[in-house]
Amino acid sequence: MYDMKALYEAKSVSHACELLIEHPQSQVIAGGSDVLVQMREGKRAGKELVSIYMLDELRGVTLDEDQNIRIGSLTSFSHITHDDIIQKYIPVLGEAVDMVGGPQIRNIGTIGGNTCNGVTSADSASTLFAWDAVVELTGPEGVRRIPISEFYIKAGKVDLRPGEIQTAILIPEKAYKGYFGHYTKYAMRNAMDIATLGCSVNVKLSTDKQTIEDARIAYGVAGPIPMRTKTAEAFVKGKKISKELMKEFGEKVLEDVTPRDSWRASKAFRCHIGEVMAERGLEKAVKRAGGEI
Amino acid sequence: MSEKQYKLLTCTINGKKTETMVDVRASLTDLLRNDYRLTSVKKGCEVGECGACTVLIDGEAYNSCIYLAVWAEGKRITTTEGLLGPNGELSDIQQAFVDEAAVQCGFCSPGFIMTALEILDSGVEYSDAELRKLLSGHLCRCTGYENIFKAVKKTMYKRLGKEWKDC
Numbered sequence: 001m002y003d004m005k006a007l008y009e010a011k012s013v014s015h016a017c018e019l020l021i022e023h024p025q026s027q028v029i030a031g032g033s034d035v036l037v038q039m040r041e042g043k044r045a046g047k048e049l050v051s052i053y054m055l056d057e058l059r060g061v062t063l064d065e066d067q068n069i070r071i072g073s074l075t076s077f078s079h080i081t082h083d084d085i086i087q088k089y090i091p092v093l094g095e096a097v098d099m100v101g102g103p104q105i106r107n108i109g110t111i112g113g114n115t116c117n118g119v120t121s122a123d124s125a126s127t128l129f130a131w132d133a134v135v136e137l138t139g140p141e142g143v144r145r146i147p148i149s150e151f152y153i154k155a156g157k158v159d160l161r162p163g164e165i166q167t168a169i170l171i172p173e174k175a176y177k178g179y180f181g182h183y184t185k186y187a188m189r190n191a192m193d194i195a196t197l198g199c200s201v202n203v204k205l206s207t208d209k210q211t212i213e214d215a216r217i218a219y220g221v222a223g224p225i226p227m228r229t230k231t232a233e234a235f236v237k238g239k240k241i242s243k244e245l246m247k248e249f250g251e252k253v254l255e256d257v258t259p260r261d262s263w264r265a266s267k268a269f270r271c272h273i274g275e276v277m278a279e280r281g282l283e284k285a286v287k288r289a290g291g292e293i
Numbered sequence: 294m295s296e297k298q299y300k301l302l303t304c305t306i307n308g309k310k311t312e313t314m315v316d317v318r319a320s321l322t323d324l325l326r327n328d329y330r331l332t333s334v335k336k337g338c339e340v341g342e343c344g345a346c347t348v349l350i351d352g353e354a355y356n357s358c359i360y361l362a363v364w365a366e367g368k369r370i371t372t373t374e375g376l377l378g379p380n381g382e383l384s385d386i387q388q389a390f391v392d393e394a395a396v397q398c399g400f401c402s403p404g405f406i407m408t409a410l411e412i413l414d415s416g417v418e419y420s421d422a423e424l425r426k427l428l429s430g431h432l433c434r435c436t437g438y439e440n441i442f443k444a445v446k447k448t449m450y451k452r453l454g455k456e457w458k459d460c
Contacts, residue, residue, distance in 0.1 A: 054366070107353045
């Protein structure tokens, strides 16, 4: 038995919003792989929960009329990995979420929960930052869409207003068309572990595959919230592909990242692997895009 | 909790349609063990790390300890009890666990078998590395995993109609 005060089950998105307004102290539960564990640990014991888990309309990946990829917030990690649209257009997101926890966690964990949690180590978050994802929030006043970089406010805090739930994550066509990516998770174990550092890189090459037209790189655990390293991005833009360029790209990353010392890894170690991950990640992304180094 | 909150839950457990008045605070593990005496569903860590409570829900493997019982509404739940034949015969994967000595204390076995079933039912031929990754959501403190891995691999080949060479 879980130590919860009450459970309110939402029958629809608008019902979920009503329940959240009616019970302002309540917390949203999606797949529960964080909420229930924290309830068991005592951190969230005695709370009221609004369950949105049964809202099947929030599941699935689709392409909208403008070719934007729409991922319902309750889509599980394993469904994202196996989804045809994801595999065709942004396989790197499927690969990134395939590194979360273990197989059973990937069947229950949702991309909405992963982002609404507000933790920097979320395996989906850095890739979503790197692909300029847009977060769709539905509340009593309607729907609003914001860039994921604005959704994260500080560690554990995201821009969810009273009565609001996250209903989808969108990847705009202009953000993925022609881009190829790579995600690296550095952790102590291959399963059931939290990233020491996560790094997602993607590139768009010129038609002759010689020059980097655009590059985006984002980190998890390099700061209190997931972040882009814009200095490195600006540095490689328009440059000719070379081994040295990859190395310099890695060095430039250090101008923006702000990891901390924690019991899992020191700041110095995180900076070191951050540099190497950027260099290798860019290399792999360029190769995936058809470029040669 | 000030007053208890119950809900009528309808779901299919091991092929039988069931109706249960369930406490909303219950996990699916609680429901299966306490109301249906399906004690193959083990309580290990109870935080989704050890995999001992794994069951299939509509064919996918879930840690039932971090799954609310009320979420099972309308779903098909399978535990190892549901794998037995009409006269208590073991299923192929269970027999493989016996044959490969993949069991010592047995606490992790039901969970492992349910995850193995999701893997086998996919009908895909996985590489060793993929199989190890797919089995990584379970802890076993006795066997060192090797025999469990062999049992799953052997059954996978058998179902695909291929010859299995000892790995």
